[in-house]
Amino acid sequence: xxxxxxxxxxxxDHKDNEKGAKHQFIKLDxxxxxxxxxxxxxxxxxALRSKAxxxxxxxxxxxxxxKMLKYANEDLILEILPVLDNFERAIKMDDDNLxxxxxxxxxxxxMVYASLSLALEKFGVKEIDSLGKPFDANxxxxxxxxxxxxxxxxxxLEVYQKGYMYKDKVIRxxxxxxxx
Numbered sequence: 001x002x003x004x005x006x007x008x009x010x011x012x013d014h015k016d017n018e019k020g021a022k023h024q025f026i027k028l029d030x031x032x033x034x035x036x037x038x039x040x041x042x043x044x045x046x047a048l049r050s051k052a053x054x055x056x057x058x059x060x061x062x063x064x065x066x067k068m069l070k071y072a073n074e075d076l077i078l079e080i081l082p083v084l085d086n087f088e089r090a091i092k093m094d095d096d097n098l099x100x101x102x103x104x105x106x107x108x109x110x111m112v113y114a115s116l117s118l119a120l121e122k123f124g125v126k127e128i129d130s131l132g133k134p135f136d137a138n139x140x141x142x143x144x145x146x147x148x149x150x151x152x153x154x155x156x157l158e159v160y161q162k163g164y165m166y167k168d169k170v171i172r173x174x175x176x177x178x179x180x
Contacts, residue, residue, distance in 0.1 A: 074166055077125055081164060081172060084120070087113040088162075128163035130156045130174040139163055139170060144177040155179045 028036070091110050098106060128139050135142060135154045146157055156176045163174030 070167060071169065073123055074169075074171055077120065077123070077164075077166055078171060080116070080120065084113070084116055085161065087116065124167040125171075126165045128165060128170070128174050130159050130163060130176055132156060135176070135178045139173055140176045140178075141173040142178045143175045145180040146177055148179050151179050153179055 087109060091106060091113055093106060130140060133156050135156055140156060140163065143160060144158075148157060151157065155178070156174075157179050158177040159174055160177065161172075161175040163170065164172045
């Protein structure tokens with residue numbers, strides 16, 4: 001038994017020596033060592049920068065994708081808003097002086113307008129409340145000014161076209177008349 005163990009140990013030592021022969025060590029002077037060490041540092045720095053750039057790229061792409069998904073319906077909504085405006089103009093007619101058939105038609109238009117407004121609200125579209133509010137260039141587009149001494153300055157006097165927000169973004173500013 002002892003001989004078998006001894007033979008196994010000798011074989012193992014022989015294999016280790018063969019492995020050692022495959023890995024030769026090169027003796028470096030201080031200058032070569034510093035040069036290789038600098039190359040290693042440069043490659044490590046470059047790898048870290050590349051990794052950071054990749055992380056930043058992924059973050060930017062994730063943000064862009066999230067923004068794109070958040071505002072995916074914006075173009076459709078912008079196409080629907082003029083239709084909504086036209087419905088508003090049509091239903092502003094005085095219902096009292098109309099014939100029975102036209103009155104029924106107008107009430108149907110009012111229902112369609114209400115349904116369309118609710119559908120837009122459901123998807124995050126909100127009307128910008130402007131009348132009587134202070135003028136804000138972020139939400140309003142001043143198309144006219146007027147001087148009215150009875151009202152405070154920079155107040156919206158009249159709304160010519162409603163403005164709308166889509167989620168947290170102004171997709172159409174309100175066209176207004178402002179008091180100067």
